[in-house]
Amino acid sequence: MAEWQATRTIAKPHYTLSYGMRLDKGTAPELAHPHMSVTLPDGSAGSMTLHVMNGTKDEIKARLLESVGAFFDIHVEA
Numbered sequence: 476m477a478e479w480q481a482t483r484t485i486a487k488p489h490y491t492l493s494y495g496m497r498l499d500k501g502t503a504p505e506l507a508h509p510h511m512s513v514t515l516p517d518g519s520a521g522s523m524t525l526h527v528m529n530g531t532k533d534e535i536k537a538r539l540l541e542s543v544g545a546f547f548d549i550h551v552e553a
C-alpha cells in the first residue's frame with residue numbers, strides 16, 4: 476500500500492514590479508541616479524531610482540539583463 480504524505484500549500488506573496496525604459500541617442504552621466512515619484516498600488520507614495528546605461532544596443536541589453544538578474548538575487552525570499 477502506498478504511503479500517504481501530507482502536503483501543505485505555502486502561499487507565495489504577490490508583488491508589483493514597476494518598470495520603465497527609454498532609449499535615447501547620445502550619452503548621459505551614468506553616475507546620476509535620479510529618483511522618480513510613484514504612486515504605489517495601495518495608493519501610498521514611493522520613489523523609484525532611474526538607472527542610466529550607455530553603450531551600443533547589444534551592450535545595453537546585456538547589462539540590463541545582468542542588472543535584472545542581480546535585482547532578483549538581492550530581493551530573493553527567505
